Amino acid sequence: xxxxxxxxxxxxxxxxxxxxxxxxxxxxxxxxxxxxxxxxxxxxxxxxxxxxxxxxxxxxxxxxxxxxxxxxxxxxxxxxxxxxxxxxxxxxxxxxxxxxxxxxxxxxxxxxxxxxxxxxxxxxxxxxxxxxxxxxxxxxxxxxxxxxxxxxxxxxxxxxxxxxxxxxxxxxxxxxxxxxxxxxxxxxxxxxxxxxxxxxxxxxxxxxxxxxxxxxx
Amino acid sequence: xxxxxxxxxxxxxxxxxxxxxxxxxxxxxxxxxxxxxxxxxxxxxxxxxxxxxxxxxxxxxxxxxxxxxxxxxxxxxxxxxxxxxxxxxxxxxxxxxxxxxxxxxxxxxxxxxxxxxxxxxxxxxxxxxxxxxxxxxxxxxxxxxxxxxxxxxxxx
Numbered sequence: 506x507x508x509x510x511x512x513x514x515x516x517x518x519x520x521x522x523x524x525x526x527x528x529x530x531x532x533x534x535x536x537x538x539x540x541x542x543x544x545x546x547x548x549x550x551x552x553x554x555x556x557x558x559x560x561x562x563x564x565x566x567x568x569x570x571x572x573x574x575x576x577x578x579x580x581x582x583x584x585x586x587x588x589x590x591x592x593x594x595x596x597x598x599x600x601x602x603x604x605x606x607x608x609x610x611x612x613x614x615x616x617x618x619x620x621x622x623x624x625x626x627x628x629x630x631x632x633x634x635x636x637x638x639x640x641x642x643x644x645x646x647x648x649x650x651x652x653x654x655x656x657x658x659x660x661x662x663x664x665x666x667x668x669x670x671x672x673x674x675x676x677x678x679x680x681x682x683x684x685x686x687x688x689x690x691x692x693x694x695x696x697x698x699x700x701x702x703x704x705x706x707x708x709x710x711x712x713x714x715x716x717x718x719x720x721x722x
Numbered sequence: 723x724x725x726x727x728x729x730x731x732x733x734x735x736x737x738x739x740x741x742x743x744x745x746x747x748x749x750x751x752x753x754x755x756x757x758x759x760x761x762x763x764x765x766x767x768x769x770x771x772x773x774x775x776x777x778x779x780x781x782x783x784x785x786x787x788x789x790x791x792x793x794x795x796x797x798x799x800x801x802x803x804x805x806x807x808x809x810x811x812x813x814x815x816x817x818x819x820x821x822x823x824x825x826x827x828x829x830x831x832x833x834x835x836x837x838x839x840x841x842x843x844x845x846x847x848x849x850x851x852x853x854x855x856x857x858x859x860x861x862x863x864x865x866x867x868x869x870x871x872x873x874x875x876x877x878x
Contacts, residue, residue, distance in 0.1 A: 513798070513870055520799035524786050525779070532778035536754055543758045543777050634755045651759035652770055680756050681846070685763030688823060693765075 543634070610673075610687045611700045615708045618672055628665060632675040632686035633706070643674070643709050651675075651682045651689075658694060667695045677707035732868055735861055736791050739804065742830075742858070743788030749830050750781035757781065764818050783807065801866040808859035815852040823848065 536542030621627040622645055629646035631638045638648040649661055665671070671690065675682035683701045690696040702708070750757040758777035766773065783803060790800035811829070829851055844850060 514802075517799045517802050520796045521802055524783060524790075524799060524803060528779040528783035528786060529775075531782040532780075535751070535782070536778050539754065543754045543774060632759070634758070637755055652762050652774075654770075675759070676753070676756060680753070680759075681763070682756060682759035685759060688763070689765070692823075 610684065610691070613672060613700055613702050615702065615704055615712045618702050619712075621670075621672070627670045627672045627700075629702075630671050630673045630686070630690075631706075632673050632682040633680075637676070641706070643706060646674070649686065651686050662694060665696075668697050670698045670700070671696055672700045672702055674702040674705045674709075677705045678703055680705055732865065736794075736865055739858065739861055739865065740788045740791035743784045743791065743804065746830050747781040747785035747788060751785070754778070754781070763823070764814050765821075765823065766814065766817075780807070798866070798870050801862055801869060804862040805859065805866060808855055808862050811855035812852065812859055815848045815855055818848045819852050829854075 618627065618629070622629055622643075629643055631642050631646045631648045632651050633642075633648075634650045634652065635648060638646075638650070642648070647661075649657065653661070671687075673683045673687045673690070675686075683703065683705060687699045687701050691699050754777065758774065761773050761777045762770075784807065787800045787804050787807070790796055791804070829846070
């Protein structure tokens with residue numbers, strides 16, 4: 506009986522091995538050719554320079570204007586000579602942004618997040634992989650991919666205090682990286698003020714294109 | 723010419739398992755980065771190199787198994803891999819559930835079924851995924867035992 510079973514399993518090994526090899530080849534070929542594929546190289550480590558560099562200190566009395574900071578960073582030389590850094594503004598409470606009663610993390614829509622970002626009252630965190638972030642992201646968002654390294658998390662934690670107001674987003678409503686990253690930030694890294702924008706980048710793009718279309722009429 | 727269709731329990735179970743695997747694979751292949759994120763969300767004590775390899779190859783292994791189950795081509799090997807995959811899913815979802823991780827299993831794209839956020843949250847929870855993986859593992863074991871039984875039965 507045992508010999509028969511061993512023979513049966515041994516008979517499966519060549520086919521099973523071929524299946525595994527075919528899966529690997531197909532997966533690597535597909536992911537290499539797809540713009541949103543998972544790259545099987547170390548190139549993802551380049552994101553460190555994109556994410557949180559240069560380090561930004563959040564003032565004790567308010568919130569740093571991450572949006573404008575990123576804009577200056579992307580357009581070197583456009584900042585007028587003698588321009589002063591963005592002055593932190595005191596946070597005001599928007600009643601419509603009260604956390605929802607759902608279990609887990611409070612969820613916000615882009616309509617709720619937009620005024621926060623515009624007045625620098627929140628830090629948008631892009632949970633997608635670095636390649637997706639580089640392909641396009643919400644202005645002012647910082648990249649902390651779900652596959653962050655220890656060094657990246659250390660840099661993030663040195664930049665943002667545990668009570669920093671973080672709003673995590675990813676691709677779209679069908680994407681769960683935002684919730685997963687929020688869970689990891691809250692459970693394993695001590696961040697206490699974490700919210701999620703479940704609509705993600707797609708919601709932002711749709712809302713902004715509608716706004717642009719309405720403004721063009 | 724008379725075409726007969728075998729609609730036995732075994733056949734229907736094989737088809738169901740095959741379609742489920744293909745559905746699960748297509749959900750992952752449609753957005754590989756999202757699936758990679760789901761894999762990382764399990765916080766498994768494994769190097770990122772290995773997890774990336776899993777995220778790249780696992781959906782294609784699922785789709786191969788699914789088509790082989792439907793076509794009955796090299797059925798024993800397909801069932802053996804299905805058992806291995808389901809066992810991995812049981813362990814991964816079980817440990818995540820036991821640790822209280824509020825993550826999505828990343829198994830199926832349920833948007834096609836028109837579920838609302840509450841249903842999506844339930845059906846994609848690791849607790850539900852754990853029991854679903856056990857059911858799929860049981861089905862795969864049953865089919866493997868049934869299809870591979872003849873040579874073993876002869877030995878008796």
